[in-house]
Every structure is written in C-alpha cells, then in structure tokens.
Amino acid sequence: MLSPNSLPPPTILPNTAYDQITMDLESSDRTRRLIGPDGLAAIEKSSILVVGVGGVGSCAAEALARAGVGHITVIDDDVVSRSNINRQLIALESTLGRFKTDVIRERLLDINPQAQIDALTMRYSPDTSDKVILKSYDFVLDAIDTVSCKIELIVRASADSVPIISAMGTGNKTDPSQFAVTDIFATDQCHLARIMRKKLRKKGINKLTVVYSPEPPSLPFEDGNSVRERHQIAGTISFMPAAAGLLMAAHVLNTIVKTSTSGRR
Secondary structure (H helix, E strand, O other): OOOHHHOOOOOOOOOOOOOHHHHHHHHHHHHHHHHHHHHHHHHHHOEEEEEOOOHHHHHHHHHHHHHOOOEEEEEEOOEOOHHHOOOOOOOOHHHOOOEHHHHHHHHHHHHOOOOEEEEEEOOOOOOOHHHOOHHHOOEEEEOOOOHHHHHHHHHHHHHOOOOEEEEOOOOOOOOHHHOEEEEHHHOOOOHHHHHHHHHHHHOOOOOOEEEEOOOOOOOOEEOOEEOOOOOOOOOOOOHHHHHHHHHHHHHHHHHHHHHHHHHHO
C-alpha cells in the first residue's frame, strides 16, 4: 500500500480549449438549471457575512461560495488545531497552526476565483463590533461559540434590520436529520438556546431564526466513562456541525432566491 507521500503527483490537463467565460458558465450551470438565471444573479450579487469559521461556519461558507455568492466576509480569531480535524472543513495536517480565516479564504477563492472574499482575523465581540458595518451585508450567519459575542452580533443585526441566522449547539448529539430552522423561542432540548432566550429577552429581542436540534443531548465520555459535569467539553463528530452549517447556508440562499423571484409570481 502506498503512503500518501509516495503517491505520484496528480495529472493536470490543460484548459487551453476553454476560455474563462466558458469555464464560469460550466461551474454555475447546474445551479442555474435549478434556480433559474434570476435566482443565480441574485446570489451572485449578494454580500454575506459569516462570523465563526469552525465546524459549522466553514461548511456554511463553502456552500455559499459553491452556490456563487459574489461577496463573502469571514471573521474568526482562532488558529487550526489538531482537535479540529474531526469536524472542521479547514482542519488538515497541512493547515495546523494557521489562522482559520486565511485557510478558508484560500479555499473559497479556489472554488470561486471571481468572488470577493474578505477575511478579518479578529474576535467579534462588544469591543470589536464597531469595526464591522453590518448594514453592508444582505445576510449574516452567526456561527460563534461564545454567548456574549453571539448576543452582540444578534443585537446589532436586529438594530440594523439585517437578516441573521444563528447556530445553536451541535455537541453531544448524533442525529443530523433532527436539525431544523425555526425561531429560538420555539426550541427545546438545547442548552445554548435556553441561555440565549433568556439573554435576548433582556435585550428586547423576541424573535431570532436559528438552526437547532431537538435531539436530547447525550453525556460525553471521559476516560471511558460518561460523565455529567457542568463545564465538561462536549463531544462531537464529523457530520453534525457540517449538517448544521449546510442547513444555515440553505436557508440563506433559498431566502435570497425567493426574495428575488417573489415579484414575478
């Protein structure tokens, strides 16, 4: 069996028979067939902000890029670590130690070189939120882990009337089919959503679109035994954050397409 290092380099065929316009048409052909030229044009003109590019956010950002979103901004302050490899799109042996924003920007541009991809390597928080003009975006995706930072983003998006979708917890759960898009005040079996609801009420916010799962959480294992501790690190697996991220992207893209075509129906 060959080791990865002993494999021959891939054969890259020349694209001399194709001009840039032809290649661009080919890359978006299947999307255009599904949503039509007007829907695709709306996606290509859209500007979307993704805050947090870990397991959920990186998959959401890639889905947006593959659909043809013209402008994507990603925000994160973290670097890729080995513990990310089991679930984060940007986590590879070759990317360990690099800023997640740099890795995802390169990946998105490799998917869609015509897109504008802006990467802000910073922690979105009450101290830094003034640096981001939310009104310049058509949609915001909240894939932040920290409650205080999530609240800051949601409150500011609400104040600016910018559509936002927020990811709730994906840890200690194993059934991706239970993820759903709903209002946070209709959620159940999600510890993060419960905390968020309380804090949002205090801020005067009574609605928020979220991706969440009603699946009862399992107990994480520690040293071979399941444990119940308040601050225990949650367990997770490859497909759960990815499923939530794809569902977030689907909601955003479908909303953009529906809005662009609603006037013709």
